Amino acid sequence: MNLLTKKLCLPLILIVVSAVLFASLPTIYLAESSGADEVLVFLEEVVSLDVAKYDVTLLGTSVTYPEWLDGLAQLTGKYTLESETSKIDVLFKFRNSTLSWCLVRILEGSPHYIDFPSANLRDVACDFLQKYQAYSGDSDLEAMRNMVNLVDVTENMTKTTDNLKLTVSINSFSSSFDWRYTFNGTDYSGVNVSFRNGHFYAFGEDRSYYQIGGTP
């Protein structure tokens, strides 16, 4: 090895090492955002949104450890989905590594769906639960779905069957369903979903971190 080669060798090694270190920066970010990608799966499999038709941008995520979650992580973020005819914002939170909140705000146009939602509120709610059950593999959701068929969904009402309480709320903004486990008259964890103008609006799920007898 001649002198010139030797002198070049050390700086080149340093450059390669630096390049590897620099390259790891976006990798760290991608590792954090990979949990957020699960939101897109939820949108496709549960909300039936045709995500492939959109340009998807993750605006950023933030991981916090709120005191009330007692050490559990909360990943919060926002996606924008944009096509030539439709623009949607999607907010989300993961708690205890489970999607616990997702809100879809339609900003422009009509969303691209894989299956267009029914115009019937009862059907929309049942369809949501059925798809959420398939997505999550959670058989408890079947009892929640059965309750929807027992109530009048055109007005505000609450019905309790065994230890499950369903509250239907209709207001000028949205129509929402709230299923909540209840013991001795006290409400605990559950699932909620709301629809606006016939479209999915928001979903919440606190069963993965809310423990009976306290929070979380």
Added chain:
Amino acid sequence: MKKTIALIFCILFLLSLFFSVVILPIDNETGSHGDGQNEDSAFIIWGTRDYTDETYMGGETERNASRDVCDTVHGFFADTPQYDYCKNFWGNDTQPDQVYSNVSYCEENYKFTAIFYKGHSIGASCDIEGCEFGEHWTLYAAEGYGEEYIIDYLIHDRMSSGTHDFVFLWTCGYGSEDMIGEIDENGHSVGMLASWMDTTGLDADGYASPDGSNHCFIGFSNYSVFFTNKTTYGGFDYGDFVSLFFEYALYDGWTINDALDAAAEETHWQSSFGDCQLYTGYLMPDPHGPGQSVMCYMRVWGDGNLRLLRGE
């Protein structure tokens, strides 16, 4: 020999430039707050110390909660480079003249000003010749009831550029449709929304129908809820709601509506602000009808798509 060393330095320099160009833009897309375009904004907190009445003002616990929450909220803005004028004047510094002079200062020096007030409301008269508004509306200053108040039209008198783009008054009444106010042909105003924002044309439901005005006013129809009141979920209170609202509102790319939704979800376990009792209505004791309650609402006027972190 010297040529070889020079060549090595040149290669290293070029590679450094390459990495700077390639790596830094990727890092900027990862959601960091602020991108160098978000300067020239101001944020000011005002608040009374007067919580004397236990039933209708909340007493000392409400006073302490107000002070603590304002401290927390101020901390969020202080950590945000965009807000290079960031003041927490809660308490003794909430003096009418101080408010008016800060309105002038922000109007003249900042392209965007956000305001948060926590306290109480009361009517007042006006000695301006030719005023046909009748009753005017005021905010409690530091000392509170019976002392000098912060008066609507004196705020408006300090307007010059109309850059108070976000105003959040956690006090009674000023979000009601019949209290947004007016501005007459002489520029004399009545009402807090009209006076702070120099407009009366904002959409009445900026949450459900953002009007694209880049102005957003949040207030209450009837009585504001105490910070110490529990939301009924997870031990949260309305002080938590406010703190979380501002925390989320300063996330990159998040709007007022986004922040309202995220704060409502966390503190109420409702899937959105639109499903939460602040929007759908909550009961508060009626000072004019002892033993009775009155339905109250938080109202978002104007543009719920406004962003406090103005990155775009």
